[in-house]
Amino acid sequence: MAYIELHNDLPGIRGLMVYSPKTAKPLNELVEVLLRDHDNSLSRGERELISSYVSYLNDCIFCQNVHGALAGHYLHCDLASMDKIFSDTHTSTCLPR
Amino acid sequence: MAHIPLDETLPGMRRLLAFHPAIGPVLTGLMQVMMRGNQGLQPGERELIAAYVSGINQCSSCENIHSAVTCHLFNLNELELNTIKKDYNTATISDRLKAVLSIVEKIHCGGGHVTSKEIEHAKSMGCSDQEIHDTVLIAALFSMFNRYIDGLGLESHDTPEILNDRGKHIAENGYSE
Numbered sequence: 595m596a597y598i599e600l601h602n603d604l605p606g607i608r609g610l611m612v613y614s615p616k617t618a619k620p621l622n623e624l625v626e627v628l629l630r631d632h633d634n635s636l637s638r639g640e641r642e643l644i645s646s647y648v649s650y651l652n653d654c655i656f657c658q659n660v661h662g663a664l665a666g667h668y669l670h671c672d673l674a675s676m677d678k679i680f681s682d683t684h685t686s687t688c689l690p691r
Numbered sequence: 692m693a694h695i696p697l698d699e700t701l702p703g704m705r706r707l708l709a710f711h712p713a714i715g716p717v718l719t720g721l722m723q724v725m726m727r728g729n730q731g732l733q734p735g736e737r738e739l740i741a742a743y744v745s746g747i748n749q750c751s752s753c754e755n756i757h758s759a760v761t762c763h764l765f766n767l768n769e770l771e772l773n774t775i776k777k778d779y780n781t782a783t784i785s786d787r788l789k790a791v792l793s794i795v796e797k798i799h800c801g802g803g804h805v806t807s808k809e810i811e812h813a814k815s816m817g818c819s820d821q822e823i824h825d826t827v828l829i830a831a832l833f834s835m836f837n838r839y840i841d842g843l844g845l846e847s848h849d850t851p852e853i854l855n856d857r858g859k860h861i862a863e864n865g866y867s868e
Binding site for chain 2: 597598599610613614616617619620621623624627628631633652653654
């Protein structure tokens with residue numbers, strides 16, 4: 595349960611965004627540019643993978659799974675394959691760069 | 692020198708804002724909302740959070756400029772602010788502000804390090820839910836900026852005079868320009 599009263603039951607950051615729409619707007623604008631802008635040599639899948647991996651390293655399950663699911667959609671990987679990539683990034687044959 | 696080519700004639704963070712034209716305006720907009728919100732935490736308190744978390748994250752680029760802004764907004768000299776940053780528990784600041792900084796100190800270690808103990812203490816000192824929300828978000832945001840700047844190898848060569856002038860400008864005008 596959140597430490598403050600969010601007045602909604604939405605999961606993870608979604609609850610925070612509904613609680614504080616003024617801060618949610620620029621945060622979402624930032625994430626939209628970072629993760630979805632087409633003018634980027636990193637594919638959307640690669641960027642979602644970065645997001646999911648750093649969330650895994652930061653022990654944030656919600657972000658790891660949401661962005662993991664998106665990465666899986668773009669890269670045609672399931673979450674189990676994603677976990678394997680995360681657990682051993684040095685030997686994974688997926689996405690060598 | 693930065694790990695990627697940047698316009699080194701621009702000061703501080705502006706080098707990164709200029710690098711990616713689509714990201715710069717978005718980050719600037721985010722800063723204006725977070726640091727100049729007109730409810731709850733005052734701008735000086737927001738800048739103190741930014742300066743304090745940047746200091747314990749060891750990002751001198753961010754710590755220096757936001758310390759300068761804090762000094763202008765709170766009418767403090769550098770020594771007085773350093774005393775607060777070094778040990779806020781014994782500094783001459785309100786118990787409410789000490790409670791805010793105790794949350795920030797935990798955010799520096801990681802979000803999961805914040806416990807109900809710090810939150811309930813902040814509430815008992817008069818912090819509203821919105822103020823607690825903004826404390827966590829500003830500390831998290833600046834932890835992100837600290838990593839962004841240090842991760843790309845940016846160094847700050849600002850003199851005390853430059854920091855004082857820019858600090859005064861930001862204190863008076865915010866982040867919208």
